[in-house]
Amino acid sequence: MSSQNLQPIQGMSDITTPEIFWWQKVESDARHLLSLYGFEEVRTPVVEYTAVFERSLGDTTDVVQKEMYTFMDRGGRSLSLRPEGTAGVMRFLAGLGPEAAGKRVYYIGPMFRCERPQAGRKRQFHQLGVEALGAANAGADAEMIALQVHLLNQWGLENSTVNINTRGTPEDRQAVSRGLAEALTPQRDQLCEDCKRRFDTNILRVLDCKNEACGKIVDGIPPVTAFMSEASRQYLEQVRRFLKLLNIPVCMNPRLVRGLDYYVHTVWEITHGALGAQNAIAGGGRYQMEMDGRVIEGVGFAFGLERVIASLQQGKPSGPERSVAPLVWLVSLGDKAMEENLVLAQALRQRGVRCELELNKGSMKSQMRAANRAGAAQAVIRGDQELEKGLFVLKNMSDGSQKEVDLPALMNELVRGVVAIEPAK
Numbered sequence: 001m002s003s004q005n006l007q008p009i010q011g012m013s014d015i016t017t018p019e020i021f022w023w024q025k026v027e028s029d030a031r032h033l034l035s036l037y038g039f040e041e042v043r044t045p046v047v048e049y050t051a052v053f054e055r056s057l058g059d060t061t062d063v064v065q066k067e068m069y070t071f072m073d074r075g076g077r078s079l080s081l082r083p084e085g086t087a088g089v090m091r092f093l094a095g096l097g098p099e100a101a102g103k104r105v106y107y108i109g110p111m112f113r114c115e116r117p118q119a120g121r122k123r124q125f126h127q128l129g130v131e132a133l134g135a136a137n138a139g140a141d142a143e144m145i146a147l148q149v150h151l152l153n154q155w156g157l158e159n160s161t162v163n164i165n166t167r168g169t170p171e172d173r174q175a176v177s178r179g180l181a182e183a184l185t186p187q188r189d190q191l192c193e194d195c196k197r198r199f200d201t202n203i204l205r206v207l208d209c210k211n212e213a214c215g216k217i218v219d220g221i222p223p224v225t226a227f228m229s230e231a232s233r234q235y236l237e238q239v240r241r242f243l244k245l246l247n248i249p250v251c252m253n254p255r256l257v258r259g260l261d262y263y264v265h266t267v268w269e270i271t272h273g274a275l276g277a278q279n280a281i282a283g284g285g286r287y288q289m290e291m292d293g294r295v296i297e298g299v300g301f302a303f304g305l306e307r308v309i310a311s312l313q314q315g316k317p318s319g320p321e322r323s324v325a326p327l328v329w330l331v332s333l334g335d336k337a338m339e340e341n342l343v344l345a346q347a348l349r350q351r352g353v354r355c356e357l358e359l360n361k362g363s364m365k366s367q368m369r370a371a372n373r374a375g376a377a378q379a380v381i382r383g384d385q386e387l388e389k390g391l392f393v394l395k396n397m398s399d400g401s402q403k404e405v406d407l408p409a410l411m412n413e414l415v416r417g418v419v420a421i422e423p424a425k
């Protein structure tokens with residue numbers, strides 16, 4: 001294998017220490033908090049029938065048209081790696097039938113989009129997503145945003161902004177498209193090439209075009225809510241009122257539309273100041289999608305975990321606080337001692353002691369060097385003499401002092417060390 005073949009595929013990463021400590025913290029904080037809000041974890045497959053995504057995300061969306069990893073399997077079925085989590089989770093919940101009513105679920109896992117890789121944009125990335133089934137309800141939308149802000153606080157992530165807007169109802173869609181077309185027609189020729197195409201296929205997407213000239217044109221037309229029904233505007237006002245009640249500051253962004261077609265009513269995105277062009281750490285909204293002839297309604301969001309972790313790392317490059325048990329290193333002088341230490345290591349670990357030992361033959365010096373490198377707090381040294389006497393040399397690695405102890409004293413000392421670091425109840 002050439003060294004190039006030892007690299008992961010472009011846009012995909014191996015995630016390991018020390019960064020993995022952030023992943024572990026973010027995931028365990030989230031699991032704890034989500035259980036307080038009544039969410040259960042679900043793990044759906046990373047591969048689904050392509051139709052699951054095409055139908056729910058919308059076949060004119062960038063994700064479906066350009067970004068899915070799609071392939072035929074050996075049975076001639078079109079399958080895709082999931083580009084996001086909502087569609088697969090809705091497929092699962094729809095399969096539960098009436099039992100799914102009111103379900104609240106979350107998922108953590110890899111998603112795949114074949115986009116041009118750049119800082120903050122990967123081909124395999126991870127989402128922490130949350131979905132709550134239920135008909136349109138402004139309180140439920142506000143609760144979701146509040147949960148997201150709670151998660152940000154729990155992680156210690158400051159400097160983020162919640163941008164919100166509305167997509168209105170499916171019944172508003174025609175009036176919105178017509179209104180936007182009328183407002184944009186006088187400047188249609190000045191739009192970028194992509195937006196000229198979007199004008200006919202999905203005019204709403206002209207609103208969030210990143211091109212500066214398109215942005216100026218859009219800023220000059222009425223906000224999208226101007227073309228919606230009074231009921232849709234009221235719904236958004238309700239969401240904002242609930243958020244105020246919950247003390248969650250949000251920014252109204254009339255250009256926010258989100259890139260997936262399943263959204264109705266409230267949509268939002270959370271951005272973070274420390275990131276560059278790809279500054280959206282999360283996106284969410286209320287949605288409706290058809291699954292096997294039934295309309296499923298719900299509200300949810302997904303954080304992009306790479307971006308969350310990049311933002312956390314900027315604030316604290318040293319990594320998250322961690323409490324790990326002190327390490328004990330078992331040093332074996334001779335084959336018999338190694339055999340006995342293997343058994344001792346197992347007994348210690350079963351009592352919660354973190355311990356390691358060298359299983360290849362090594363000198364005392366090389367084993368002590370390894371213990372130091374690993375940051376061991378204590379070493380237990382055994383050779384033929386100690387085995388004969390049934391004793392252990394216990395060495396304190398920070399001050400170099402050592403003493404001979406028997407098995408009960410050794411266990412007492414090492415297991416007590418573990419009890420001492422257990423968090424207070």
Ligand code: HAM
Nearest residue numbers: 084086121122125280281282283284285300301302304
């Ligand atoms: P999304 O906005 O497409 O929404 O993705 C959510 C988050 O995933 C983004 O805000 C971003 O942080 C991260 N993300 C997306 N693409 C990439 C990429 N190529 N590289 C790194 N991070 C990325 C959804 O996926 C919806 N399913 C969210 C949702 C759940 N709406 C309702 N329920």
